[in-house]
Amino acid sequence: MRWLVIALLLLSAGCVQSHGFMVEDGRASWPAVTPVESEFSLIKQGEGFTTYRVVFENLGTDVAGLYVEPGEIKAGAVVIPGALVRKEQVSDLYSLLAREGIACLVLDVRGTGETPGGETEAESIKAFSAGKPSEPHKVVWDIIAAERILRDRLGGKQVIIAGESNGGRFGIIAASQTGGGVLVISTAGYGMGQPYDERTSFYKSIDPDTYASAVSRLTMVQPKSDPAIPLYNAKRTFSVCKGEKRFWEVDADIHGFNPVMEEEVIEAVEFLLG
Secondary structure (H helix, E strand, O other): OHHHHHHHHHHHOOEEEEOOEEEEOOEEEOOOOOOOOEEEEEEEEEOOEEEEEEEEEEOOEEEEEEEEEEOOOOEEEEEEOOOOOOHHHHHHHHHHHHHOOEEEEEEOOOOEOOEOOOOOHHHHHHHHHOOOOOHHHHHHHHHHHHHHHHHHHOOOOOEEEEEEOHHHHHHHHHHHHHOOEEEEEOOOOOOOOOOOOHHHHHHHHOOHHHHHHHOOEEEEEEEOOOOOOOHHHHHHHHHHOOOEEEEEEEOOOOOOOOHHHHHHHHHHHHHHHO
16 A cells, blocks of 8 residues: 555656656656676677677666777777667777777667567557656666676776667767767757657657756767758757757768768767867
C-alpha cells in the first residue's frame, strides 16, 4: 500500500520513476550505471592504431562496439552512428579522430549490428507510459555507460561524445547527463512543443531540444543543404544550448559525415577539448 501511495504522489506531481529512471515534466534523468562486465578482444593492429571488439553488459543486454586506439592518446570519444548504421560503417569518422589522437569507442546502437534490440514505436511508447525506460532511453544509458568505460580505460583523460544524424540526438541527451562535450553532425532535435498525449510525451522525453540547455559544450557541423536535416532545424537546436558552443556550416548537399568536412570536425574536437 505504501508503494502505491508513493506512485500516486509521483504521478500527481507530473513525474514517473522506475529503477532509478525518472521522467519529470517531460524530461528524463538517468542514474549512473556501471556495466556488469566489459571485454576487449584484439582484432588487428596497423594503420596507426589498434582495433578491439568490445562487449559490455548494460541493463541485461550485451552492447557491442569497436575500440580504436591510436599510438599516442590525447583524449577519448564515444562515437554513435546514425539510425540503422553499423559501427563498421563509420570508419571514415573514427579513423579521422584516431589520427588526431582520439581513442574511439564506437557503438552498435540497440537493434543494429551485433547489439540486439529493435523495439517498435508502439512498444517504446507503452514502456514509457508505464514508467519504464524504452529502448531509446536505454540507448542513452548505453552511451553513459560507454563514456564511463572509456574514461576508466584512459585513466581519467577527457572523453567527449560524437554522433551523426540520429546518433547525434542520443549524443546530446547523453552529454546533458555526463557533463562532457558533444560533437554532432547532421543533427537536429524534433522541436516538440507541449505534449498532449502519450505519444507526444514520449517524443518530448527523447527530443534533444529538451536537454540541449544542460549541455556544457556543444559543437555542430551541419551541411547547408542536408537532404534529411534542414539547416534551420539544426540552428534551432543549437540556439537552445546555454553552454559553450560553436556551429560550422559546410557548403554541401550531403547527410552525415563526409571527408569534405574533415577540417571542421577537427576544429570542433579541438574546441571541445580546449
